[in-house]
Amino acid sequence: MKVKRHTLLLLACLVWCGAGFNILRIGLLAYPAYVTVWNLLLSAAVFVVFQWFVFGKLVRKHTARITSYPEERKFFLHFFDGKAFLIMAIMMTGGIGLRASGVAPEVFIAVFYSGLGASLMLAGLLFGVNYIRALRERGRAGAD
Numbered sequence: 001m002k003v004k005r006h007t008l009l010l011l012a013c014l015v016w017c018g019a020g021f022n023i024l025r026i027g028l029l030a031y032p033a034y035v036t037v038w039n040l041l042l043s044a045a046v047f048v049v050f051q052w053f054v055f056g057k058l059v060r061k062h063t064a065r066i067t068s069y070p071e072e073r074k075f076f077l078h079f080f081d082g083k084a085f086l087i088m089a090i091m092m093t094g095g096i097g098l099r100a101s102g103v104a105p106e107v108f109i110a111v112f113y114s115g116l117g118a119s120l121m122l123a124g125l126l127f128g129v130n131y132i133r134a135l136r137e138r139g140r141a142g143a144d
Helices: 007-030 037-067 082-101 106-143
Strands: 002-004 073-075
Touching (some): 002 007, 007 037, 007 082, 007 106, 082 106
16 A cells, blocks of 8 residues: 655654553553662663664654655555664564563663653654654645
């Protein structure tokens, strides 16, 4: 199924917000027993590191790729490239395996997942902002 090019940004928004919400929820459900200033600072650090070094760059890279497609319609899974789908699969498999194995202590799940989930969710929201910008630009181009 093909969708309009800017709709790929909306799909990326929904996928990343959904993943971020789920991971953030897991972290927050584990957090009540571990709320300390130190743990909150660690969660904030995880958020900043992932946002600065991973997801912020990912949003910019994929937005630029999507908006530069010459075709107006693309297959709906083109909101990511193969590398991004691979990264997502590895992260999901690793996260599920980590929790299921019991290797990671609950405090790690609380701290790390809260920071990671919030960063993922912000990435999704940034894709949403880019979708709205693309709609506005398209509206301006149509008015010319």
